[in-house]
Amino acid sequence: MAPTYNIAMVSDFFYPQPGGIESHIYQLSTKLMDRGHKVIIITHAYEGRTGVRYLTNGLKVYHVPSLVMYRSATFPTVFSAFPVFRNIVLREQINIVHGHGSLSNLCHEAILHARTMGLRTVFTDHSLFGFADAASILANKLLKFSLSDVDHVICVSHTCKENTVLRASLDPLMVSVIPNAVVAENFRPLSHPEVTSTTSPTSTSPNHPSTHPTSGFGSSVPPARQLGPHDPITIVVISRLFYNKGTDLLTAAIPRILENHPNTRFIIAGSGPKAIDLEQMIEQNVLQDRVEMLGPVRHEEVRDVMVRGHIYLHPSLTEAFGTVIVEAASCGLYVVCTQVGGIPEVLPSHMTVFAKPEEDDLVAATGKAIAALRAGKVRTELFHEQVKSMYSWTNVALRTERVYNGISGAISEGEFYGYDSTTTGNKGSWSATRGRSGVQSFALIDRLKRYYGCGIWAGKLFCLCVIVDYLLFLLLEMVWPREKIDICPEWPRKMVGKEPNNRRDGIR
The missing domain is CATH 3.40.50.2000 (Glycogen Phosphorylase B;)
Structure with a gap:
């Protein structure tokens, strides 16, 4: 024993x-x-x-x-x-x-x-x-x-x-x-059969994707199959708003992404000293109707925020692992992340679009992810079961x-x-x-x-x-x-x- x-x-x-x-x-x-x-x-x-x-x-x-x-x-x-x-x-x-x-x-x-x-x-x-x-x-x-x-x-x-x-x-x-x-059962996409209107604790929430006008998909339709060329796409960011998490990079990239893709919006959750920079960017570019700042969220609320989106953007400058991108993939989001630290080891290539930690490359990678979703090239409805089998x-x-x-x-x-202890001398x-x-x-x-x-x-x-x-x-x-x-x-x-x-x- x-x-x-x-x-x-x-x-x-x-x-x-x-x-x-x-x-x-x-x-x-x-x-x-x-x-x-x-x-x-x-x-x-x-x-x-x-x-x-x-x-x-x-x-x-x-x-x-x-x-x-x-x-x-x-x-x-x-x-x-x-x-x-x-x-x-x-x-x-x-x-x-x-x-x-x-x-x-x-x-x-x-x-x-x-x-x-x-x-x-x-x-x-x-x-x-x-x-x-x-x-x-x-x-x-x-x-x-x-x-x-x-x-x-x-x-x-x-x-x-x-x-x-x-x-x-x-x-x-x-x-x-x-x-x-990750506990995959805590990060189920809306299209997962176990999530229904009678069992989901957030089904009556005004922010729930099934009632949110910009969520892009319902509670039973796989998101990758429903998106059309003019359907709105929501990009989610959940991170501590510090320099090492790439908040400056995010602040510079958001206006360009929204300019290149009119039917796109952002949801940003998290707190930190760089939050003021994001708020100033929103004010200067008049993006209040396209960028939603949620502030700090509890861990049990992360899934409810993630399922409101289609793409998860992770602009970190340094990262040893990046658990949040596994949680995002488990929720059925297509992940755009910087190719730094241990992030390339975390998810297979069909779940992610990698970018250099540079503004131009991050904008281009996000555009590539949006185009792939609109073309139906990514089967995000399959991500949950794949993540569940990879991480325990x-x-x-x-x-x-x-x-x-x-x-x-x-x-x-x-x-x-x-x-072999016989070839390495005495113990100790x-x-x-x-x-x-x-x-x-x-x-x-x-x-x-x-x-x-x-x-x-x-x-x-x-x-x-x-x-x-x-x-x-x-x-x-x-x-x-x-x-x-x-x-x-x-x-x-x-x-x-x-x-x-x-x-x-x-x-x-």
Whole structure:
């Protein structure tokens, strides 16, 4: 019988804030709980969300009070959260700490404290960063510090893996690629037979496509077959309105797209500092009747916005995966996206039109997508079932569980890393073939050796941080003995009675 674990997912980014990392953590946690594991989530407090909250199926969320610095990331204090973190970990009897997000200070601090406490650690990277600007240099140095002593790293795409390996100077063998996924049933197109006027919770909404004059298709007619040469086409954009999401590119391209295609309109959902630029563009070009700004939308409302359109436009300048384009394809939208980062790995070519991250090319690609839809060359009504067969959170959870088995020693290092132990020396050694050992040593001297190689000055500073963290841990053990910390009663775990069916669960 497969072992079960007590896992703490740690990140600054979680609900109620919407986003790809937030959705990833929630979906992965629920599927791991379905596999019989215990999972808790540690994040910072949000407005109206403090203390302990319970979500679906007993998923417990700890909202730790922390000072939020920028874009929901907490202020880096290195040591101040250790007492609270230690208390939570001991109360919940955690044995694996899984951090998410390169820019999450809470995640990096948790990995440091977890290693000091003798816990296994995993880190999932969801982002791409450069190497030249000052912000990227600082972020990369922080990542190098955090990942010097981590047991294993997961990236959401092969492009993300290459970027992370270079940024943190990692051995590629200790980095696995496990993509994001979507719950396809939550992103059904209107033409899907399971969606009817009696079952759809949004069927009476004034914004529902069946009653919206510009939606372009009804609740039972496949959109690719109904569009004529003069039928209106709606282009949907759902994104955080920041520079890296290509909002400037979008602002420049919208007037040209609408000028070239009269029967076209935009729906834009999202919030951010670049929203003012979009609003100014709409005012200057008098496009109030053709560009609808919805502002921020909750994740459960994303599908209702997407099914109002025919094309999803994703002008991002950098993207490790792009879960939103999978959601759009699942809703039956033809995707126009920039060919950057890991986006080309996400969907097959018949679902997408790629563009360079340039204004002219984005306008041309959008025009190509509009022409293809009007000509009936794209069978968007088939996208949902295709996406459903490609992406499965059950598959993601099983692959993540295998990582946990590898770092905890439940499976051999040879099986985990894919090498022959008879040709690589004794267990626990360091070599280019094996990468960092699957079961790393917790000895302080071994940890210091790993941190010391991070740079002439940075290495010494990192070692000092580790020593201080270790001394703080000893002080907490004396002042607040773990024997006096109450153990939380567990939510009843699910029993996994049989092995998953590969075809049913989408495991390849």
